Amino acid sequence: MDHQPPVGGHLPVMADEVLRELITDRDGIYLDATIGGAGHAEMIMQQLSPKGRLIGLDRDPQAVARAAARLASFGGRAQVVHSDYRSLGSLFRELGVAEIHGALFDLGLSSLQLDNPERGFAYRLDGPLDLRFDPTQGEPTSSWLNSATEESLASVFSEFGEEPLSRRIARRIVKARLAEPILTTTQLRQLIIAASGPGGRTWGRTAARIFQALRVHSNSELDAIARGLDAALSLLAGGSRLVVIAYHSLEDRIVKTVTREAARTCDCPKIYGRCICGASPRGRLVYRRVLRPADSETVTNPRAQAARMRVFEKCAIPSPLGAA
Ligand SMILES: C[S@@+](CC[C@H](N)C(=O)[O-])C[C@H]1O[C@@H](n2cnc3c(N)ncnc32)[C@H](O)[C@@H]1O
Known part of the structure; x- marks a missing residue:
């Protein structure tokens, strides 16, 4: 839960696993929805063919x-946009991109x-x-912290x-801010x-949880994740993959819910003779469980310790009978 910085800046987490799971077509168009320091993005670009974007x-x-400065040597093949991934559907319509071959x-x-x-x-800083x-x-966040009711503060922290x-x-906060x-x-x-x-x-663990709560609340993070993943699933081409790395249970719960729902096959009792639940899977979970970083990675990058990766594959042809 406590995101400790690795020594020497931001190291891309589970980089080998990202490349292995994400890239299914070296000529394709890939989305990095959270480009950050462009660590993953640079490695993805290095794996793509000169046609890949x-x-x-x-x-x-x-x-x-x-990120734009780091990827400048790839020219127009790597495009960096200031945008919230929750609106990636409309962004991609504006960019004229109807389909992608992988999303991270x-x-x-x-x-x-x-x-x-x-x-x-x-x-700590x-x-x-x-x-x-x-x-x-x-x-x-301080504006909200100084005006929210005690009940709202407690409910966000919880x-x-x-x-x-x-x-x-x-x-304590409500009392202190009177002074x-x-x-x-x-x-x-x-x-x-x-x-x-x-x-x-x-107190260190408590502070980590309180700061996490404030960050998640201030940025409406959980709502953004659900909407962003759904939009990415819609854009994925058949046979291509969504790879998500989460760092705490709240994030991972949403990733798990969204991907399980997208992979849900018909569970109507056979006795009905036909489907009435309306399940129409968009693809399959590549792994039932989360993938975790190797010990060799967490030794050099402590931030990776909390990482859990889920991988979803869009089905080539939507099938009412379920994915492979
Ligand atoms: C863990 S970092 C990504 C690091 C990156 N993979 C790398 O290798 O450098 C997560 C990034 O997601 C960005 N972010 C968080 N919420 C976002 C959202 N709703 N839309 C777009 N970016 C978001 C943060 O600003 C941050 O830079």
Whole structure:
């Protein structure tokens, strides 16, 4: 749950597995819905033929600029767009791309964002309590934190952080902001330490859960994931794949629900003699369970420890009888 930055910047997580599972046609068009530092994107481009293309998105304008610079040597074959993946359906209509040959979602935030104190994602670094992926939209998280009711605060901490001390921390915040607004990561960290009880030994894990909850809430992340995955599934060509890497159980639960539903075959009792449930699978789960990073990767990249990958394959011809 605690996204620790790897040594030396952002290393693409489960990179070998991404390349192996994602690329089914070296001449195809690929979507990197979360281009971040373009680590995965660069490796994908290196695997594609001179006909292959990649379209990368990010909500974060800084990430877009960095990724575009990193991919500049691939020219027009690698396009980076400042966009939210929840609207990728309309974006691809604008771009005139009707079909893609693979889609990658590497969820959450990058180490480049986590390591930058100005973004407010890291509870250990002092900075403004912002936590927006796209600082050009909406308001910093501190605006909500200083105006939400105690009940709303507690419910966000509980729902999006699965935090057992959610009520106690919400109460502390409401009391503290009567004296002065909570505007920095340090102010919030100190409140969390105080609420963590005598010794406060577990405050680090509590802070990680509270910051995760604020990030998920401020960016409406869970709603975005469900919508983005659905849009990507619609764009996938038959036989091509959706690869998703999640880092906590809330993200993974949505990925699991969306992909299982997309793979659902008819489960009407045989006695009915015909299907009444309307199941129309869009493809199949390539693996029943999540794929995890190899030990050799987590040794060099601690952030990979939490990673879990799911792979879905669109069926070549939609079949009411189910996927292979
Ligand atoms: C884990 S990082 C991706 C790292 C990337 N795979 C790499 O190798 O460098 C996740 C990225 O997704 C972006 N992001 C989060 N939510 C998004 C959304 N709804 N639409 C587009 N990008 C989003 C974040 O800004 C962040 O840069």
